[in-house]
Amino acid sequence: MKRLLKSNGAHRKLEGWPLLFTILTTLAILVGGIVEYLPLALVQSNVPRISSVKPFTPLEVIGRDIYIAEGCNNCHSQMVRPFADELERYGEYSKPGETVYEHPFLWGSKRTGPDLARVGGKYPHLWHVRHMEDPRSTSPQSIMPPYPWLLRKQTNFEDLPSRLRALRRVGVPYTDEEIENAESLAREQAAAIAADIVAQAGPAGLEDKQIVALIAYMQRLGTDIKPAVTADAGGALQP
C-alpha cells in the first residue's frame, strides 16, 4: 500500500496515463449502480406482484400527466411509510407492488402538503373541484396555490393513443382494444365523474375539462389494494 502512494510510486505512474486512469475511474463508478440496480430488475421477489393492482385507465393517464405537468409532486409525496403515525394519518403503508405501472414513479421527496398515496375515495369529487379551484375554500389556512384554469382548460383526448402506445412500449399491458377505444373510454369515465359532480350540487359542463381527468387520477390513488391491517382508534393494530 505504501509503495502505491509514494511520491514516486505506482499511483504516481498512473497519474501519467490518462487513458488508464479514466478507465479505472469508470469501472470504480459503475460498481455501485450495478449492484443496486440489477437485483431490482432481475429478482422478482424484490417487487412482489399484487394481482389486484392494474394499470391506470386512459382518463387516469391523462390526469396523472396533468399532475406531473402542474408539478404537484414538488409538494406532495405518494408513499406511506410503515410508521404508526403514518398508518393513522394516511392508511395502509405503500407496497412495492402498487407502483409497478407508474412511469415515472411519483413517490415524491417533500411534504409541503399531505401525502396523497391513499387519497383515493377519501373526498367526494366535488371536494376536489372546490379544493383545486381555491384550496382555502376547503382548507382555510392552506398555502397551496389555486388552479382555477383546470376547470376551464380542455382535456386533450386526441393524443391518448400515442401516450398509451408509449406506455405499452415501456411495459404497461394495455390491449389493442383499449388503445383504439381510449378516447371513448376516457370520455365515458369523465362523463360519469362530471355527472356525480352535478349530483353533488357542483358546476355542470366539466366532462371535457382537465379537472375531471385529474380527479379521476386522484380518486384512483391507493385504492387497488384492500388494507391487510388497520390501526384502530386506540392505536393498536388489528387485522
Add this chain to the structure above:
Amino acid sequence: MESTNKPGAIALSIAGTGDLTGRRQVDVFSYDEQIVRMFVLATVFWGFVGMLVGAVIALQLPFWPANMGEYLTFGRLRPLHTNAVIFAFAGNAIFAAIYYSTQRLCKARMYSDLMSRVHFWGWQAIIVSAAITLPLGVTTSKEYAELEWPIDIAIAAVWIVMAVNFFMTLRQRREQHMYVALWFYIATIVTVAVLHVGNSLAIPAGFLKSYPVYAGVQDALVQWWYGHNAVAFFLTTPFLGLMYYFLPKAAERPVFSYRLSIVHFWSLVFIYIWAGPHHLHYTALPEWASTLGMVFSVMLWMPSWGGMINGLFTLRGAWHKLRESVVLKMFVVGITFYGMSTFEGPMLSVKSVNALSHYTDWTIGHVHAGALGWNGFMTFGMIYWLLPRLWRTELWSSKLANAHFWIGTVGILLYVFSMYTSGITQGLMWRAFDETGRLMYPDFIETVVQIVPMYWVRLIGGSLYLVGTVLLSINMFMTIRKAPKNLPDPAIAVPRKDVGELQPA
C-alpha cells in the same frame, strides 16, 4: 511528437550552445482565456437568475398570492430554480474552472477553440430551453432530470463535445503528470455522462412528452442513483478539483497531503455511487437496498472530510492572509460548509434520523448549506480571484467583495437555521400521539401553520444571499469597465518535452 498548439512553435536557438540552431527547443503558445471570460459572465448571470427564482418560490410558500397564474406556480418554478442553480450557475462555474485550470495544468491550449465555443453556446441554449419548457409544464417530474427528451439529447451531445475537447487536451499536454484537480475533472465528465444517459432512458409519446423505461421501485432507485450522484459528480467532484487548483494558488501554499488526495479521491468516487437509496428509507424500496445506501453514506463521511482536511490544512502558515483576502475568506467558509454538509449528510442517511427528517424542510436546509456554502462560496472565491487576472485590472471594490462575503454568510445562516427549525418541528408534530393514542395533530394543516413563520425567515436569508450575488455582479461589471480594450491570450513558453541534454558545441 510535434507540438501543434496555436499560434505555433518558434524556433529558438539557445545562445552558447551553437549546435542547436534550427532545432526547436521551446514551444510558444497561448491559453484560450476568452472562453473562461465567457463562462465567468454566464456563471454570474445565471446565478442571479436562478437565485431570483429561488427567492420567488420562497415567497410563494408563506404568501400564496405570489403564485401568479398558470405558468409561474411553485410547482412549475421550483424545477426551474433547481435546474438554473445546478446546471446554469454551478454548471458554468465548473466549466470556467475546468477551462482555466486544465490548460494551465496541462501547459497546453484547449484542443479546439471551436469545440469550446460549441460547448459554451450549446450549454446556454439548453438553459434557455429549460427556462421556456419548465414553466410550460413540459417536465418528466424526475428531480434535476425534469427536462424532456429532446433537451436530454442536446445535453448528451454538448457533453460529448466537451469531453472530446477535454480528453484531447489531456492527450496533447506538455506537463506529463496529471495534477489531482484533473483526476476530479475526469471523474466528473465520465460519471455525469453515465448518470444522465442511465436516468434519462425513456420512450417518447410526442415531441415534448416521454415515459421512463423504468417504473415504480426500479424508477425510484435509478432516479436517486442519479439524483444523489448529481450532487456527487456535479456539485462535489468538480468543485474539489476547483479547490485543489485555486486554493493553493490563492493562498500561495502547497496542498497539505499528496497521499491523502489519492486515498480520498478513489474512496470518494467509489463509495458515493452507492449512497442513492438513502433518499428512499422506509419507502417501498426493498430493505437491503436501503441498508446498503445507509452504510455507504455513513462511510462516505471519511473521503469527504479527506477533501475538507486537505483543503483547510493547505492554509497552514497562511491563516493570517484571510484578513486581507476575500478570496480566501470565501474558500475557507466554503470548505467549512462542505465539511458540515458532508457530516450532516451521513447523519441524515442513518435510518432512524431519516425517519424524522424525510419529507421535511431539514432536507432543504441540508441542501442549501451545501449549495450556498460550498458551491456558491467556492464559485465566488474563484471568480474574485479570476476577475483581475482575466480582465488584466484590479478588482473594482474589495470593500464590496467583503460586503458580499458577510451578507452572504448571514444569509446562509438564516436560511439553514430556519429550515432546521421548520423541519424538525414538522417532523415531530407529524409523529406526535396524545395520551389516548390518537394523533396530536390529526390535521396536516396544523403542522403547516406552525412553520410558516420559518418560511419568512428563509425568504430573508435567501434574499440576502441574492443581494450578495448582485454585489458580485456590480463589482464584476465595474471591473470589466476598467479593463484594457485589448485582452490578448496570455503567451506561454515552455521547454519542449522531448528535448534531451543540451549538446555543447
